[in-house]
Amino acid sequence: MNSTFGLQRQPLHTQVAEILRAQIVSGDLPPGERMNEVALCEALGISRTPLREAVKILELEGLVTIRPHKGAMVSEISLRDIGEIFDLLAPLEALGTRLALERMTAEERTGILDLHDRMIGCYEANDREGCFQNDYRFHNTMIELARHDVLRATHTGLTNRSQRGRYLAPRFSQPKLDEAMAAHVRLIEAVRADDIDAAAEIMFDHVRCTGEFVLDTLRQSNLAK
């Protein structure tokens, strides 16, 4: 774990935060789960100090809720939270799209076009999971290409939380998936035409629409509060 020359040049609390973050985002640690310090420490093979530091970090990220003297638990994820997160993601991804189109190189441009094609490939092959994976990568790549530290940091914080909805809402309905894919196609057309305004607007609507849909699915399945 430590080997492969990557060595161990990361503090314990950072590594612990990464591990716990991954487990929470993936739903491995379910919402509401109590996080007993000593139990987690034994499981991770560390002492309470770095664990507590990690938990504080996750609290600020909105993944953990701490009540003083009562302990930490995995944050509940409410419909309202998810809706609010997408409220912010829409304008932020629109901004990211705008910047990415302005700043990306020709190679990066072909890279993101490839990513789109791969996603469409999965879509046409009815590979929903592949579709999601590539969609996720597509949006993240777009933000990366914006070369904007504050945007990236804010975006990852929000997507980490929104991703928690995924495991609650496992199935997109076909019409909504069709709609999302159509939006991506239109977006790529705007990218090819270098129409920044159009691309930003399409992205805004697409993210907003995705948010609406996640909310609908959650409301149906009744899994979140």
Next chain:
Amino acid sequence: MNSTFGLQRQPLHTQVAEILRAQIVSGDLPPGERMNEVALCEALGISRTPLREAVKILELEGLVTIRPHKGAMVSEISLRDIGEIFDLLAPLEALGTRLALERMTAEERTGILDLHDRMIGCYEANDREGCFQNDYRFHNTMIELARHDVLRATHTGLTNRSQRGRYLAPRFSQPKLDEAMAAHVRLIEAVRADDIDAAAEIMFDHVRCTGEFVLDTLRQSNLAK
């Protein structure tokens, strides 16, 4: 402070984080200042554990930079950072304006109109400091009225960082101040007319313009890197 039955049930690390945050935002702790753990602990009269937890929190907020095994320092604030922060603030405050206009009550509406009048009063009395104070309150109030937790949290994180520019750029030029006040007047007109789209757009341009101006001032004074 403790009284009125609300008692004093706040953990040490939270209080310490608040104190340090205030000192950093106000410029009391200048950018680049090394934060020696034992020195700070003695100054605050606490042990290293809660201090370290507080510093971790401030790191995630972007106010502190930690290099492993080398210690923490107050984050440098770069021109690029400030520009990026305003890049996000513009669309977020526009969103906040939109939501606030939709959701605020009649009393809240008169409250924010009063706040505006007070600011204009300071402006006409050439009270720049009062102007800033009320402007700051105005924007914060607008975000509060949006009743949107994720927006509020993100917004405070960003303004805490942008505020650090204030002490670097103490003087707005008169023309820019005039421009900002004019924008506020137009914004309030839109509020009175209940024209949500117009208000959001004016707010967007206003924040963006403020960002541009802070950058200009900083570039002149050559205080930030």
Next chain:
DNA sequence: TATTTGATGATTGCATGCAAAATGATGGCA
């Protein structure tokens, strides 16, 4: 029986101690 009080065990919050890493200084060698 229902409600409250007291005691016990578990859990968190903070302080302290110890080992590893980094910084700075000193001395040897070219």
Next chain:
DNA sequence: TGCCATCATTTTGCATGCAATCATCAAATA
């Protein structure tokens, strides 16, 4: 003189210990 190696000091990172707080439950009282 200049450079590198080595060692001492400082500082951080993590582990552990102790006190304060909370949760649970049984006993006592109305």
